[in-house]
Every structure is written in C-alpha cells, then in structure tokens.
Amino acid sequence: MDAQQALADLTEISSQIEAAVVFDDQGKVAGSTIAEGDRADVLAKAAAALLAAAEEVKTGESVLTQLEVSTGEGSVFAVRDGKTSIAATTGGNPTAGLVFYDLKSALRSVKPAAKSAPAKKKTATAAKKSTAASAKKKTAARKPATRKKPDAS
C-alpha cells in the first residue's frame, strides 16, 4: 500500500487525527493528508525537527521510537520505524494509546514488503530449527528406553 492510501485509511479510521504526514529521515514527504505539496513539506520538516530535538533530549542509549507532545493548542504524535516516520496532529485531550496504535498500523501498512521478507526467512529458519529440535527430542526419548532394558533384566 502506498503512503497516500495508508493516510487516507488512517484519517477515515481515526477521527481524532487532524493532519498526518509520512516522511523519510531526509524530511522527504512520502504522503500527506494535506493537499498542498509545499505545506506538506513544511509540516514534514517541522516534524523531523521535533524528532531530532527529542533525540537530543534523551538520556540513554536506546533509540527513540515514538513521541507525544501535548500543548494548549493540541497534540503532536510521531512514530518512527527505521528511516520512515509518521507524524500527526490532534486536538486537545486525544486518546494517546489509540492514536499511537493507528499511526503504527498506518506506518506498518506503508512498507509491508520490506518487513515481511526477513520475517519469512526467520520463519523458515525457525521451522528447520524446530524440526531438528523435535528430531533430537525423539532420539533422546528413545535412548532411555534402550537403557532401561538392561536395568530391568
């Protein structure tokens, strides 16, 4: 699904979201709910600046994945996954959990191919491992049975 379609679905699902934009780590807009391209660029750059500033504020080593900034005028939400980010604005007193959930779902649907490919590989490897593990278990289960025979006699 492309970013524009994901954002259209997002605004349809979440009535709390006023505007949203998907952009990369360079601030390049992939999709926006704002029709005017220039305004979407400005919004993406402002959201990227907010994320960068939040990254500087952090104290630990862990990566910043999402943020919510509540102001008297409304709230700003941003979710980041790798190089792609989504930012959205809401009115006052939004349900933060729901907004984050919707933003994550939208971000996930923007780039499903990039994520599903490694997941399949992992699944195949995991399946092989589990087969090998079950074979070992079977062998291990058989061994005590053969050992018991001499004990029994």
Add this chain to the structure above:
Amino acid sequence: MRRSIAAALGVAGGMLAGAAFIRRQGASRERADLYFEDGSMLSLTNGSPGAERLLPLAREVIRNARAR
C-alpha cells in the same frame, strides 16, 4: 442588601478562582512523552529544559498543520 452584595462578591470570587484553576491546569497539561525502543519512557513536564525545547517545535507543527 449587604447580604446580596456579599453573595455577588462571593460568586464573582469563586468564578475568578475557578478560571485561574482551569488556566493553571491547562498550562500544566503541556508535556512531552518520549518512548524508546527498550520500552522506557521519558515524560517532560512544562518547565523542564527538554519540554521548553520541544513544546515550541510542537506548536509550530500544529500551526503548520492548521494553516489554511
């Protein structure tokens, strides 16, 4: 007469106090919550150095989103 004046003053005082309380509550609601990959969360309330930096940027984002 004096009673009604006192009552009116009391009501006006209560309204002023209520308005101040609501305004103060609104201001204290301003905050920034940062969530990290390891599951930790950092909440910066209005007045802290981090929030002082993030709140103007967030206001700018909201203004850009609402600009017509």
